[in-house]
Amino acid sequence: NAICPAFVRTPMIDNMCEKYPKLKRRCEAAQPIGRMATAEEIANAVVYLCSDESSFIIGNSLVIDGGLTI
Secondary structure, eight states: OOEEEEEEEEEEHHHHHHHHHHHHHHHHHHHHTOOOOOHHHHHHHHHHHSGGGHHHTTTTEEEEEETTTT
């Protein structure tokens, strides 16, 4: 299985957005949901795939992109 996130707010992204304010607006505008993912949202997906709840999920890519690839 694989996790396929889009833009995720991390300290590195926050630092880049401080240097380049347009970057944050562009990243958020690219997401149909209107914001970047949090690291916790991505971690929750990883925890799910590691749990018994996903025992019948094999060889899939879990796209976590706020609707970007719909």
